Amino acid sequence: MAAIIDYVIVSAILLAIGIYGLTVKRNAIRMLFAIEIIVNAANLNLVAFSRNLPAPNATGQTLALFSIAIAAAEVAVGLALIIVAYRIYRDIDVKEFRSMSG
Amino acid sequence: MADPAFIAVATITVASAIIALEFREILYGAIALAISLLGIAMFFVLLDATFVAMFQIAVYVGAVIVLVIFTIMLVRREAWMAVPEGKRKIMGLIIMFITMFGLGAVFIGSGLTQWSVPENTVTFTQIGEQMLTYYSPALIAMALTLAAAVIGALVLAKVDLGAKESGRNN
Numbered sequence: 712m713a714a715i716i717d718y719v720i721v722s723a724i725l726l727a728i729g730i731y732g733l734t735v736k737r738n739a740i741r742m743l744f745a746i747e748i749i750v751n752a753a754n755l756n757l758v759a760f761s762r763n764l765p766a767p768n769a770t771g772q773t774l775a776l777f778s779i780a781i782a783a784a785e786v787a788v789g790l791a792l793i794i795v796a797y798r799i800y801r802d803i804d805v806k807e808f809r810s811m812s813g
Numbered sequence: 814m815a816d817p818a819f820i821a822v823a824t825i826t827v828a829s830a831i832i833a834l835e836f837r838e839i840l841y842g843a844i845a846l847a848i849s850l851l852g853i854a855m856f857f858v859l860l861d862a863t864f865v866a867m868f869q870i871a872v873y874v875g876a877v878i879v880l881v882i883f884t885i886m887l888v889r890r891e892a893w894m895a896v897p898e899g900k901r902k903i904m905g906l907i908i909m910f911i912t913m914f915g916l917g918a919v920f921i922g923s924g925l926t927q928w929s930v931p932e933n934t935v936t937f938t939q940i941g942e943q944m945l946t947y948y949s950p951a952l953i954a955m956a957l958t959l960a961a962a963v964i965g966a967l968v969l970a971k972v973d974l975g976a977k978e979s980g981r982n983n
Contacts, residue, residue: 713819716925718856720917721823725830727913732834735905740839740885744846747877748830751853754869762860765931769939772865773948776940779865779872780955784962786877790884791966797888 718759725752739793739803743786750782819859826852840885847878864937 725748732745754775761771793803800807826849833846850873857866944952 713816713859714926714930715928716920717819717823718860719920719925721826721856723916723920724827724913726916727909728827728830728834730912731905731909734908735901736834737901738839740881740888741834741842743881744833744842747846747873748833748849751850751873754865755853755856758857758860758862758865761935762862763928763930767933767935767939769935769943772862772935772940773943775862775865776868776944777948777951777955779868780959783872783877784959786880787966788962788969790880791969793884794887794970802890803888 715759715763718755722752722756722759725749725755737804737806739796739805742805743789743793746789747782747786750778750785754778754782822852822855822859825849826856839889840882843878843881843885846881847874850874850878861934864940 729745729747729749729752732748733742736742736745757771757775757778761768761775764771796808797803829845829849829852833842833849836842836845850869854866854869854874857863857869
C-alpha cells in the first residue's frame with residue numbers, strides 16, 4: 712500500500728505538467744487538456760487524503776464526485792467556446808483571438 | 814516505499830499526460846489524455862474508492878473524451894501541427910520545474926511522510942447516503958449548474974442562420 716506522500720507527489724507532478732501546458736500551448740484544445748490534468752491532480756489529492764483519514768469518512772470521495780461533475784460541465788462550455796471561436800476566426804490558436812485582447 | 818502497482822500506474826499517468834500535451838497530432842493527444850484519466854481511475858481503485866473510479870471512467874473517459882474527439886474532428890486543420898513555441902517553452906519548463914520541485918520539497922519536508930495508512934474503507938452506500946442527506950442542497954445546486962452549462966453550451970454553439978456574419982461585428 713502506497714503512503715499518502717506518494718499520491719501527493721504524483722499529484723504535484725501532474726499539477727506542474729498542467730501549468731506547463733497552460734503557459735506554453737497556444738492551441739485552445741491543448742489548453743483544455745492542461746486544465747483537465749490539473750483538475751484530475753486535485754481530485755487525486757481529495758481521494759488520497761480521504762482514504763488516509765483516521766476514521767472512515769466519505770466526505771472526500773463525495774467532494775471528488777462533485778468536482779468530477781463540475782469539471783465535465785466546464786469541458787462542455789469550453790468546447791462550445793472553442794467551436795464559436797473557430798467559427799469566427801477560422802482558427803483555434805489563442806494568439807489569433809485578436810478582439811479578446813485589450 | 815511504494816508498491817509496484819502504484820509505480821506502474823504513476824508512470825502510465827504522468828507519461829501519457831506529457832504525451833497528451835506534446836504529441837504533434839492532437840487526436841492522439843486526446844487518446845493519451847484518456848489513458849492518463851484511466852490512470853487516475855486506477856489510482857482511485859488503489860485508494861479503495863471504486864465508486865469514484867467508476868464515476869471517473871464513465872464521466873471522463875466515456876463522455877468528456879468523446880466530446881473532445883468530436884470537437885477535434887470538427888475544427889481540425891493541418892496548419893496547427895507546427896505552431897512555434899520558442900521562448901514560451903523555456904519559460905513554461907522553468908515554471909514547471911519550480912512548481913514541481915518547490916511543492917515536492919514542501920511535501921517531503923512536511924509531516925505527511927509519517928502519516929500511516931489506516932485500515933478503513935468507505936462503501937458506496939455511505940457516499941450515496943451523504944450525498945442525498947447532508948449534501949443534498951449541493952447536489953441540487955450541481956444539477957442546476959450542469960443544466961445551465963449544457964444549455965449555455967448549446968446556445969453558444971448554435972448556428973444562427975439568420976445572421977451568419979454578425980459574429981464578427983459584435
